Amino acid sequence: MFVCVCYGITDKQIQEAVSDEGVGNIRDLKIHLGVGAQCGSCVELARQIIDEKICDEHLFKDVG
Numbered sequence: 001m002f003v004c005v006c007y008g009i010t011d012k013q014i015q016e017a018v019s020d021e022g023v024g025n026i027r028d029l030k031i032h033l034g035v036g037a038q039c040g041s042c043v044e045l046a047r048q049i050i051d052e053k054i055c056d057e058h059l060f061k062d063v064g
């Protein structure tokens with residue numbers, strides 16, 4: 001699903017940026033993918049995806 005229509009960024013790309021690039025907030029995400037740098041309407045959803053992914057990563061580490 002597209003999260004940032006202006007830059008054509010999907011939720012999967014955001015999740016990968018969190019797990020592979022260590023992105024932890026919107027500022028980092030903007031630097032890596034440009035998300036939110038145009039109209040800004042994607043920022044809230046992108047923030048939720050980052051937070052959910054960070055929670056998943058922590059759960060995964062606890063199990064492993």
Ligand code: FES
Pocket residue numbers: 003004005006007035036037038039040041042043
């Ligand atoms: S939808 Fe992301 S900047 Fe416009």
